Amino acid sequence: MGFGTLEEVDKQLTIQEIKQVAKLARLRLTDEQLKQYQGQLHTILKHITKLSELDVEGVEPMAHPSNISNRLDEDNPTISLAQSEVLSLMPQVEGEYLAVPKVLPGSDEDA
Numbered sequence: 001m002g003f004g005t006l007e008e009v010d011k012q013l014t015i016q017e018i019k020q021v022a023k024l025a026r027l028r029l030t031d032e033q034l035k036q037y038q039g040q041l042h043t044i045l046k047h048i049t050k051l052s053e054l055d056v057e058g059v060e061p062m063a064h065p066s067n068i069s070n071r072l073d074e075d076n077p078t079i080s081l082a083q084s085e086v087l088s089l090m091p092q093v094e095g096e097y098l099a100v101p102k103v104l105p106g107s108d109e110d111a
Contacts, residue, residue: 013038013042026101
């Protein structure tokens with residue numbers, strides 16, 4: 001899966017897209033910051049585009065560059081907090097649930 005040519009990357013990255021990424025990340029950015037991040041994201045996409053040009057045929061996919069394995073500790077049950085105690089620590093709740101801001105497209109906060 002590639003990102004196309006560098007020219008396509010230049011055309012794809014707009015200030016509006018930077019605003020959308022910032023919104024999803026819950027960032028309020030000034031116009032100056034939007035331009036700065038547009039340049040930084042463009043640089044990242046250029047690197048990804050360059051990497052997508054590499055011939056990786058025959059290269060085994062890996063999850064990590066080092067030969068490591070997960071260390072699994074013993075699962076020892078312990079006493080945990082009561083639900084009411086946990087909810088009392090939360091900034092916002094709805095009934096018996098922790099309330100979090102909506103971030104997916106189609107949420108009430110889309111503008």
